[in-house]
Amino acid sequence: EVQLVESGGGLVQPGGSLRLSCAASGFTFSSYEMNWVRQAPGKGLEWVSYISSSGSTIYYADSVKGRFTISRDNAKNSLYLQMNSLRAEDTAVYYCARDGHYGDIPYWGQGTLVTVSS
Amino acid sequence: DIQMTQSPSSVSASVGDRVTITCRASQGISSWLAWYQQKPGKAPKLLIYAASSLQSGVPSRFSGSGSGTDFTLTISSLQPEDFATYYCQQANSFPHTFGQGTKLEIK
Numbered sequence: 381e382v383q384l385v386e387s388g389g390g391l392v393q394p395g396g397s398l399r400l401s402c403a404a405s406g407f408t409f410s411s412y413e414m415n416w417v418r419q420a421p422g423k424g425l426e427w428v429s430y431i432s433s434s435g436s437t438i439y440y441a442d443s444v445k446g447r448f449t450i451s452r453d454n455a456k457n458s459l460y461l462q463m464n465s466l467r468a469e470d471t472a473v474y475y476c477a478r479d480g481h482y483g484d485i486p487y488w489g490q491g492t493l494v495t496v497s498s
Numbered sequence: 499d500i501q502m503t504q505s506p507s508s509v510s511a512s513v514g515d516r517v518t519i520t521c522r523a524s525q526g527i528s529s530w531l532a533w534y535q536q537k538p539g540k541a542p543k544l545l546i547y548a549a550s551s552l553q554s555g556v557p558s559r560f561s562g563s564g565s566g567t568d569f570t571l572t573i574s575s576l577q578p579e580d581f582a583t584y585y586c587q588q589a590n591s592f593p594h595t596f597g598q599g600t601k602l603e604i605k
Contacts, residue, residue, distance in 0.1 A: 415594075425534075425542065425585055425596040439592040442499070475541055483589020484532035484547035491541060 382406040382487045384476045389492030396466050396496070402459040402476030402489055410434075410454035413479040416461050418472035419491075428474070429461065444470075466496045500524050500588050504597035510605040515576045519600045521569045521586035530590035533562055533571045536599075537582045545584075546571065576602075 388400040400416070416428040429450040430439045438450055449462040459476055473491040480486045501524040511517050521531065529549035534542040544553045546562035549569055559574040573580055581604050586597040 424599040425536075425587075427587070427594045427596060430592060430594070441593050480532075480544070480547055482532070482548040482551075483530055483594060484544055484553075484587070485534075485542070486544045486547075486553060488541035488543075 382478065384478065384487060384489035386474065386476045386489045386492035389474065389494045391495045391497065392466055393498050394467060394496055397462070397464045398466065398494060400461040400463065400474055400476075400492060400494070404457045404459065404476075404478070407478070409452075409457040414450075414452060414459045415477040415479065415485060416450060416459075417475045417477050417485070417488075418470075419475070420469070420472040423472075426472070430479075431459070463494070466494075468496050470494060471496045499593055500527060500591060500595055502586055502588055502595050502597040504584075504586060504600050506600060507598065508601040508603060510603045511576055512605045513576050513578060515605075517573045517576055517602065519571045519584055519586075519602075521564075521571070521597050523567045523569075523588055523590075526566045527588045527590035529565045530588055531562075531564070531569050532587045532589060533560075534585045534587065535580075535582045536585065542585065573602075 383405045385403045415430050431450045447465045451460045475491045476489040477485040478487040503522045505520045531549045533546040536542040550562045561572045584600045
């Protein structure tokens with residue numbers, strides 16, 4: 381069974397940093413592209429970042445480019461999101477998500493809440 | 499960036515009704531489109547991928563169609579568990595943008 385378990389969320393002050401982790405199991409992690417998707421309270425889904433299976437190709441939403449860094453450790457079956465210079469508008473539930481074969485997302489974690497507030 | 503526009507933003511319907519939700523891309527995306535269902539407090543659930551392929555385990559009352567810029571999600575006969583918010587997402591090019599969502603409510 382595919383499982384994605386996020387951790388690392390919490391309350392952080394504006395301008396602060398946070399590192400999210402996602403532990404993957406139930407599939408060959410090193411063979412799949414991964415994403416982070418977020419959802420602000422009461423709002424819609426926003427795609428945040430993508431990383432290829434090897435980690436060689438990375439994309440970001442304009443809203444986080446230059447502030448967030450996606451990475452992965454295939455030996456540890458883990459995905460990460462380093463978030464710096466956090467803003468109030470980054471407050472959201474962050475989902476770790478595994479790609480399907482057509483750019484779709486068939487597997488999602490349960491999400492971790494990041495709150496940016498003073 | 500490709501913009502995805504869903505309509506309507508919300509719809510009220512009754513159990514047994516047929517409902518159609520539309521998603522329009524700001525430029526052609528071939529069939530690189532997925533549909534998701536999300537219930538409050540839960541992660542999204544993939545319903546349709548590649549515009550018209552039904553994800554394993556999803557009831558056959560859900561169907562998707564379209565290509566290029568115009569797409570539809572149809573629920574043939576609404577069931578109580580279908581009341582939720584639905585999102586489309588394009589996977590033609592990065593950023594993989596989502597539509598704003600369509601909230602399906604009970605009439």
